[in-house]
Amino acid sequence: MFISLLAVIALGCIAWLGAASGFQYLIGVVLPYAAVLVFIGGFVWRIVDWAKSPVPFRIPTTAGQQKSLDWIKPARLDSPFTTAGTVGRMLLEVLLFRSLFRNTSVEIQKGPRVVYYSAKWLWLFALLFHYCFLLIFIRHFRFFLEPVPFALTAIEFVDGIMQIGVPRMFMSDVLVVAALGFLLARRLFSEKIRYISLANDYFPLFLLLGLVGSGIWMRYFAKVDIAAVKVLTMGLVTMNPVLPEGIGAAFFIHIFLLSCLLAYFPFSKLMHMGGVFLSPTRNLPNNTRAVRHVNPWNPPKKYRTYAEYEDEFRELMEEAGLPVDKTSEEAAAAE
Amino acid sequence: MYNGKYIIPGIVIFVGLFTFPFWSNLLTPKYERPQLAMPADQKECIEPAEYMRAEHMHILDVWRDQALREGKRAYVASNGKVWDISLQNTCMKCHANKADFCDKCHNSNSVSPYCWDCHVAPRGNQ
Numbered sequence: 001m002f003i004s005l006l007a008v009i010a011l012g013c014i015a016w017l018g019a020a021s022g023f024q025y026l027i028g029v030v031l032p033y034a035a036v037l038v039f040i041g042g043f044v045w046r047i048v049d050w051a052k053s054p055v056p057f058r059i060p061t062t063a064g065q066q067k068s069l070d071w072i073k074p075a076r077l078d079s080p081f082t083t084a085g086t087v088g089r090m091l092l093e094v095l096l097f098r099s100l101f102r103n104t105s106v107e108i109q110k111g112p113r114v115v116y117y118s119a120k121w122l123w124l125f126a127l128l129f130h131y132c133f134l135l136i137f138i139r140h141f142r143f144f145l146e147p148v149p150f151a152l153t154a155i156e157f158v159d160g161i162m163q164i165g166v167p168r169m170f171m172s173d174v175l176v177v178a179a180l181g182f183l184l185a186r187r188l189f190s191e192k193i194r195y196i197s198l199a200n201d202y203f204p205l206f207l208l209l210g211l212v213g214s215g216i217w218m219r220y221f222a223k224v225d226i227a228a229v230k231v232l233t234m235g236l237v238t239m240n241p242v243l244p245e246g247i248g249a250a251f252f253i254h255i256f257l258l259s260c261l262l263a264y265f266p267f268s269k270l271m272h273m274g275g276v277f278l279s280p281t282r283n284l285p286n287n288t289r290a291v292r293h294v295n296p297w298n299p300p301k302k303y304r305t306y307a308e309y310e311d312e313f314r315e316l317m318e319e320a321g322l323p324v325d326k327t328s329e330e331a332a333a334a335e
Numbered sequence: 336m337y338n339g340k341y342i343i344p345g346i347v348i349f350v351g352l353f354t355f356p357f358w359s360n361l362l363t364p365k366y367e368r369p370q371l372a373m374p375a376d377q378k379e380c381i382e383p384a385e386y387m388r389a390e391h392m393h394i395l396d397v398w399r400d401q402a403l404r405e406g407k408r409a410y411v412a413s414n415g416k417v418w419d420i421s422l423q424n425t426c427m428k429c430h431a432n433k434a435d436f437c438d439k440c441h442n443s444n445s446v447s448p449y450c451w452d453c454h455v456a457p458r459g460n461q
Contacts, residue, residue, distance in 0.1 A: 226446075
């Protein structure tokens with residue numbers, strides 16, 4: 001945990017020192033390009049790597065009655081046996097995190113007896129985090145598009161509708177920090193989860209907190225020259241990079257942490273973004289018995305028909321007086 | 336590769352979406368920092384330009400509270416000069432054109448302040 005925290009703090013310090021000592025072009029232009037390339041390349045590589053692994057049989061997690069006799073009601077989503085059911089299950093999984101919704105907590109009470117509770121907090125905060133992050137990601141497109149499309153302005157209007165402070169407070173900023181805080185706190189304060197948490201569980205959380213925190217710091221407190229930032233970001237996306245004067249250090253910390261996140265993404269657990277679509281326990285219909293599944297790596301079968309056998313041993317068989325399908329004369333006539 | 340007929344389109348869609356800012360800007364002319372119409376007869380704002388650039392929204396917010404909620408109408412600038420706290424009479428005296436001053440940066444960076452919900456937007460000499 002502390003290693004991850006120290007690593008993220010160190011990254012922030014590197015960016016801050018770099019911005020202060022003349023490496024602004026490296027941090028603001030070179031690293032983002034490199035990070036985007038690593039992200040896309042790494043992402044595709046991971047997906048292709050997964051796609052090369054055969055999934056010879058159906059291994060869906062079943063959470064309901066399998067399709068059986070007509071008078072037994074099947075669970076169409078929890079044990080899907082049609083493509084539609086599987087697609088529906090995947091949609092619910094990807095958009096609403098249905099497996100997390102089923103999360104339970106187990107506890108040993110006096111007796112002793114084991115008690116299972118429904119535990120929805122993880123689901124709630126995970127959903128909150130992902131949608132806030134998506135919203136924040138989309139909002140950032142105001143720096144990459146000119147003119148800014150109306151849809152983005154509308155999103156910002158709704159997100160900042162509480163009109164608290166100047167620049168207006170975005171609800172998603174507050175919620176994403178709260179959600180990340182919860183996801184971190186459950187690793188720290190639940191003994192069971194703490195026991196299984198590794199540095200690569202904490203690092204993404206701290207990195208995201210650093211990224212979001214530096215963004216909030218930049219927008220509400222440090223206040224960088226946003227017009228200059230847009231010149232830089234538009235330069236990046238039009239393949240015409242420029243480094244305008246007078247952008248504050250907060251921006252370089254923010255974009256450096258973003259570059260780190262992008263470059264780290266394909267090689268970390270964050271790849272569940274692509275991996276969720278390739279989960280064989282979710283994306284396969286439960287039709288193990290209804291459909292014949294052939295193992296794709298089986299070697300071609302070598303077999304010999306009886307006719308071939310008889311062709312080889314006909315004369316010996318006839319000599320021994322065994323019955324044959326075709327006699328030697330018939331075989332000779334057929335040739 | 337297995338299930339390529341699903342996975343390859345998926346990868347193409349993902350890469351397409353992710354690189355959206357790059358290809359959607361292929362035909363965009365070079366982006367320039369918005370050029371603001373500066374007041375002709377004044378050289379200095381109430382505070383230095385860098386400070387105004389970063390903090391003007393904060394100043395306006397504080398001014399709004401001070402003028403309307405506390406009734407204080409005097410602002411002492413960092414160089415000791417005293418200004419009347421008023422958007423209409425102080426700011427807009429020099430920055431008389433919303434479209435060529437405020438809106439340039441705000442539109443380009445998708446900022447929509449709600450000053451003009453109450454105030455009358457200045458239109459210069461039109």
